[in-house]
Amino acid sequence: MSTSPAPPADKRLxxxxxxxxxxxQRWVENKLAADMDGLTAAQSGVLFYLGGADGALIGEAxxxxDLAPSAMTGLVDRMTRAGLVERRPDPKDGRALRLHxxxxxxxxxxxxxxxxxxLNQHLTQGFTDDEIAVVARWLSSLQxxxxxxxASQ
Incomplete structure (x- = not known):
């Protein structure tokens, strides 16, 4: 019984x-958002960040x-209307707002x-821990x- 060789790897990274x-992104927006009452990936990111940094300045979040300030403002506006976060004045600087x-x-x-x-279980299905470690290292290196x-690189 012979096994056929694996197809050549596509290197169009x-x-x-x-x-x-x-x-x-489409899978997350369709599948997970449906399961989570319309929560988007971007909103989830804010919730995860604030889970460890509740009361952060909007600019810090x-x-x-890695969002532009204008994108963050619109995102926070939508999340405030949805009752997920609230803006509160910074006690040390009345001009600044903190997210809670x-x-x-x-x-x-x-x-x-x-x-x-x-999602992580779905992404890693069929791969060994060593293979995932290489992928994670490569993706991390992009930053x-x-x-x-x-833009000069």
Whole structure:
């Protein structure tokens, strides 16, 4: 009994990365959002960040999530209307606003964590821990190779 050789690896890394990102993003927005009352991936990111940094400045959250300030403002507006977060004045600087999770936001964060666990299980299915470690290392290296705001590379 002979086994056929594996097909050659597709090394169009940028294409594969972009196509994979679009597919995962669509899956997240369709599947997980349906399971989590319309919560988007971007909103989940804010909830995860605030889970460890409740009371962060809006700019700090935008920086941590690699979002433009204008995108963050619109995102926070939608999340405030949905009752997930609230803006409160900074006690030391009345001009600055801090973001806080609401009770509804904390509950949505827990739902999103469960959804993320399902997504990670789906993403890693069929791969060994060693293979996933290589992929994770490669993806992490992109942040160093292409630093935020550095178009000169």
């Amino acid at each position: 940028f294409f594969l990365l972009a196509a994979g990102h679009r597919r995962v 935008a920086e941590a999530l 999770l609401t009770d509804h936001g904390r509950a949505a964060r827990e739902e999103a964590k469960a959804g993320l666990a399902h 160093t190779k292409f630093p935020k705001g550095d």
